[in-house]
Amino acid sequence: MDKPLKNPPPYAIASVDHALRAAAMLQLEGGLTVSQIAERLGVARSTAHRLLAMLVYRDFAVQDEDRVYRAGPVLELAAHSQSQVSRLRAVALPHLQRLVELVEETANLVIRTGDSVRFIASVECARVLRVGSREGMVFPAHRTTGGLLLLADLSEKELAEVYAPERYRDRPAERPDLAGLRRELARVRRGGFAVNRERSERGLVAVGVPVRGADGRVVAGLSVSLPSVRYEKGRLGELVAALGGVARGIEVELSA
Template identity: 45%
Template sequence: MRNSSTGRNSSTGRNESTGSDRTSAATSVDKALALVLLINEVQQIRVSEAAEALGVARSTAHRLLTQLRARDFVVQDGQRVYRPGPALEQLNSTPVRRLDLRRELHDHLLNCSRRVSETVHLMVLEGNGVRFVDGVEGPHPLRVGLRTGVILPAHCTAGGKALLAALSPDALKALYPRGLPRTNGNALTSFAVLSRQLATARRRGYATNIEESERGITAVGCPIIDARRHTVGAMAIAVPSVRCPRSRIAELVEELLRASNAASKEM
């Protein structure tokens, strides 16, 4: 009798505990997902703000943010402000979203290409790489070919630099935990130099690639920003270097800024 009674009590206790654990886990998951959506919307948040928004204690908000940080969904800057991390940035660049960008922005690529008579690409960030998702080829016999579908290191392309420049310092560091990857040609090898170039790109509103991704190719890139001030992609003009003296870069940048601003308004 004692053994039978003990068995029922133990079994009941385990079931009750399991049910409680499941409820607690579901609540934690729900709070974590709500927090991810919130950070994606507001782009920066403190522990106290997260706690208030979620209706939880500061300790709970801090634990959730710590877990998200461990998975690279958020990064924390020097002022203890949490911002979107690499994992969240990558989720914002899903295949469906890339198809939307192609449909919405192709005409802007086409118009820009016609004005400059050169190849124009649309790119999105994938980790520390940049994927070419659409493009319009220039009309000259000597031209830069389309790279649609190709992934290149972001730090050696004009569009990639424009995308990296939109990241916070901590999010940028998270993409390069062991420094810049080795590449061929004239690509940057110093993270410090890259950081300085990105600061310049943020100030100017565009980035350059002078034969860094491939010898014989010069490019300029600008970010595309949606209505929520999220950088969702980049547009770049790529030109054979023999047809692009330094004096022509200003002309290309002017046309690209016009096109990328128009594309951003479309978003």
């Protein structure tokens, strides 16, 4: 039995959501100012300052002499903030913005760690009815578009290691049906894209393509997410073409 779908809480607390998103930004990017955080969250500078002050108080953030905020000791991934993930995100963000302008839907970039994927970048579209930012969120890889793209790049041996039964000894219900997953990954390889219809969240459809590194391996999954009421199968070709063009742009910049 698969893990339940992840849906927004019925009574979301905006201030908590803003604080968590700010912490994720610092963890992924390495350093941001109050103004940058305020702009990204869409809040007043004073609000961003209060959020960051609380993160500093709880050791989720630190402020250096240049008044730049960085990930604090509580965030274990702080040591990796200037790693390949940070560079990938920095390179991809302008391309995600262009993708949003092209298709007028929310764009995302994910990476895989084991059997999970993390959204390292997310740019929302301007439509009233839209999919919100997933930046910093973690999902089971087999339930997301980007995750399927990353899993499809694995060899049979690598896939078996990711989903080895012993890894799920304490959570057997979360292990996917490997036979069905292999069939789906084969379709992804043949088509060069993946489609997710309400597998991760109800009312959401996502279409994605792989982003490859200089060695040809898939380093990230690039996708657009939209409300299922707005998705039409006839639009799939348009979305895949736009995604493919943007993915190539990211790849060229990464290899430069």
